Amino acid sequence: MAERILIPLDGSRVGEAALRYVEEVVSRLKPEEKPEITLLYVVSAQTRLLATEAGPIEIPYSDKELEHAKESALDYLNKAAETLKGEGVAVNCKVTAGKPADEIVKAERELDADLVAMSTHGRSGISRWAFGSVTDRVLRSGKVPVLMVRVTESPPKK
Numbered sequence: 001m002a003e004r005i006l007i008p009l010d011g012s013r014v015g016e017a018a019l020r021y022v023e024e025v026v027s028r029l030k031p032e033e034k035p036e037i038t039l040l041y042v043v044s045a046q047t048r049l050l051a052t053e054a055g056p057i058e059i060p061y062s063d064k065e066l067e068h069a070k071e072s073a074l075d076y077l078n079k080a081a082e083t084l085k086g087e088g089v090a091v092n093c094k095v096t097a098g099k100p101a102d103e104i105v106k107a108e109r110e111l112d113a114d115l116v117a118m119s120t121h122g123r124s125g126i127s128r129w130a131f132g133s134v135t136d137r138v139l140r141s142g143k144v145p146v147l148m149v150r151v152t153e154s155p156p157k158k
Contacts, residue, residue, distance in 0.1 A: 002035050002113075002114035002115035003035050003036065003114050004035060004036050004037075004038070004111060004112060004113045004114050004115075005022060005035050005036070005037045005038070005113065005114065005115045005116075005117055006037075006038050006040060006104070006107055006108055006111055006113040006115070006116045006117070007019050007022060007037060007038070007039050007040065007116075007117045007118070008040045008041075008042065008100070008104045008107075008116070008118055008134075008138075009039055009040065009041055009076075009077065009080060010041070010042075010100075011041070011073070011076055014119055014151045015119050016080065016119070017119040017149045017151045018117040018118050018119045018147065018148075018149040019039070019080060019117075021117065021147075021149045022037065022084075022117050022147075023083050023084055023087070026084065026087055026089055027087050031088055034087070034088060034089045034090075035089070035114075036089075036090045036091075036092070037081075037084055037089055037090070037091050037092070038091070038092040038093075038094055038107070038111050038113070039077045039080055039081055039091065039092070039093050039094070040077075040094050040095075040096070040103070040104065040107050041073040041074070041076065041077055041093075041094075041095045041096075042095075042096050042097065042098060042099075042100040042103040042104065043066065043069045043070055043073055043095065043096070043097040043098075044097075044098070044099065044100050045061075045069075046060060046061055046066065046097060046098075047059060047060050047061065048061065066097060069097075070095045070097065073095045074093060074095050077093035077094075077095065078093055081093060094107060100134045101134045101137035101138050101141065102141075104116065104118075104134070104138050104142070105137075105138055105141045105142045108138075108142050108143070108144060109143070113144055114144055114145075115144055115145050115146075115147060116138060116142060116144060116145070116146045116147070117146075117147040117149065118134075118135045118138065118146060118147070118148055118149070119135075119148075119149050119150075119151050120133070120135040120148045120149070120150050120151065135148055
């Protein structure tokens with residue numbers, strides 16, 4: 001088992017599928033085998049669109065708005081970590097801002113992670129091209145194995 005696992009989350013139930021999978025695996029490990037886990041949330045929307053007569057314009061969030069988003073994300077991660085902490089796992093929560101794939105790969109390197117566990121929608125073809133794939137970019141840009149938990153319907157409830 002990996003010693004340091006990075007789990008990027010986006011606040012959605014679909015995004016939590018990898019977390020639920022890792023929780024299940026970790027619950028079966030002996031205390032001395034439990035990995036250190038870092039939950040990562042990337043605040044990616046740093047601008048918002050404002051409709052005007054001339055068309056939509058992009059307005060950056062203020063420092064106060066961005067700080068509020070980061071605080072909310074940290075609250076979410078701490079709540080998401082409760083099950084793992086209950087299993088005796090050391091859990092760190094980290095919030096960054098930027099492009100999700102870039103920030104995940106950056107965190108992977110900074111944390112010296114052995115594994116990245118991510119959920120994926122399993123899109124293919126034109127849908128994948130149109131929406132892009134953070135998971136695919138992390139898989140191709142990162143240096144460690146990526147455990148992809150595919151979600152096609154709704155993820156299992158815990």
